[in-house]
Amino acid sequence: MPLPPSSRRVFLAATGAAAASVWIPRPVKGYAHTEVRAASLDDVGISKWEIDTPALCVDLDRLERNIAKMQAAVRKNGIATRPHAKTHKTAAIARLQLAAGAIGICTAKLGEAEALFAAGIEPLCMTTSNLSPRKIRRAMQLAKANRQFIQAVDAAGNARDLSAAAREAGVTADIVVDVAVGTRSGIPPGDDAVALAKLVDTLPNLKLRGLLSYDGGAQHVNGFAARKERALKGLEGNVETREAMKRAGLSTEIFSGGGTGTYSVQHLTPGFTDVQVGSYVFMDMQYLAIGSEDGDAVYKDFEPSLTVVATVLNNRFPGRLTTDAGAKALTLNVPRPGVVGEPGMDYNPGSDEFGVITFTEARRTYRMGDRIEMIVPHCDPVVNLYDQMYGVRGDKVEVVWPITARGRSQ
Numbered sequence: 001m002p003l004p005p006s007s008r009r010v011f012l013a014a015t016g017a018a019a020a021s022v023w024i025p026r027p028v029k030g031y032a033h034t035e036v037r038a039a040s041l042d043d044v045g046i047s048k049w050e051i052d053t054p055a056l057c058v059d060l061d062r063l064e065r066n067i068a069k070m071q072a073a074v075r076k077n078g079i080a081t082r083p084h085a086k087t088h089k090t091a092a093i094a095r096l097q098l099a100a101g102a103i104g105i106c107t108a109k110l111g112e113a114e115a116l117f118a119a120g121i122e123p124l125c126m127t128t129s130n131l132s133p134r135k136i137r138r139a140m141q142l143a144k145a146n147r148q149f150i151q152a153v154d155a156a157g158n159a160r161d162l163s164a165a166a167r168e169a170g171v172t173a174d175i176v177v178d179v180a181v182g183t184r185s186g187i188p189p190g191d192d193a194v195a196l197a198k199l200v201d202t203l204p205n206l207k208l209r210g211l212l213s214y215d216g217g218a219q220h221v222n223g224f225a226a227r228k229e230r231a232l233k234g235l236e237g238n239v240e241t242r243e244a245m246k247r248a249g250l251s252t253e254i255f256s257g258g259g260t261g262t263y264s265v266q267h268l269t270p271g272f273t274d275v276q277v278g279s280y281v282f283m284d285m286q287y288l289a290i291g292s293e294d295g296d297a298v299y300k301d302f303e304p305s306l307t308v309v310a311t312v313l314n315n316r317f318p319g320r321l322t323t324d325a326g327a328k329a330l331t332l333n334v335p336r337p338g339v340v341g342e343p344g345m346d347y348n349p350g351s352d353e354f355g356v357i358t359f360t361e362a363r364r365t366y367r368m369g370d371r372i373e374m375i376v377p378h379c380d381p382v383v384n385l386y387d388q389m390y391g392v393r394g395d396k397v398e399v400v401w402p403i404t405a406r407g408r409s410q
């Protein structure tokens, strides 16, 4: 008969057999046991430069400062955060955001919402609509299990389908209308959006909570003044829609949008309640390039905390290094990865398994086996390439977090 898991752990610890690879619960600097990945316990306490590579690392001091800074900024501006988990997909980070004062966590995919809920995250808002009958049923099952789940809708037929599935599941589901800013998704602002909100309000088994209005195009506009103007102008029609909803007696309890590039101006949009900020926890080369309010070309509001550590595999050719981190470790997004401490290096992750660095000048000499660290091009898709994230303080691994919803794109 197999031993129950707790006895099995004690047994293995007592015999010393496989003790190194078995998870024996012990506190790890304030993080819950369940957040420490069993197979990686060996890595806790080692130097960041000893981790097997390529390794996704997050600097915990920087991460914590980013979360605190965002929270303080929006509090001062009289709004809230509802951070987007599409960036980190990690229950442990969602928990840090909620503990800092976030009013909820957004997800882009139903699978993300399911995985985070299974890991104990409850105030979830799915910002994309679900259209297929199977997904609609899954979403309403989730709404039944998790009374804090909110689902976005942007079409009348979809609202009717959700209502029917909610009735079948025996739940009244919280709904927000996704009102478009630009052309990606959502119902255009105006009469049709108000009519959809009215329909949601009258359909049985649905409860209208307000509206979403995320402007993806505004986030990376270069230069603060241009970004601010775009963010505020882009939402004017959405503000009118919200006011019409209010006049019609509909709930506008939620008026959510905004991101890392616009968090500091979005409170100037009348009625706005919260920003769905994602990338600010990690930052990346794309965000660093958008420019700061003080005119600096680098966006300095948040600190780059997410890096990939790689190993130099080949240094034999002048002005050239080969690493073990290619497209499968860093993606092909642009701008290319930034080599930490080496502004003169160009990193091309063009091969599947290899990265090629070219340079005319380097600040140090790199031998085969040396580690090298990169800021990632765009944080969201890089995170989705890894099963786990190494939480590092100073140079020491403090925690290894499973990336809870990694690959949960359905």
Ligand SMILES: Cc1ncc(COP(=O)(O)O)c(C=O)c1O
Pocket: 084, 086, 087, 106, 127, 214, 216, 219, 258, 259, 260, 261, 276, 277, 278, 279, 280
């Ligand atoms: C709907 C929605 N909200 C919020 C975000 C987060 O944006 P950012 O990472 O720019 O903060 C995104 C990112 O794509 C998004 O699609």
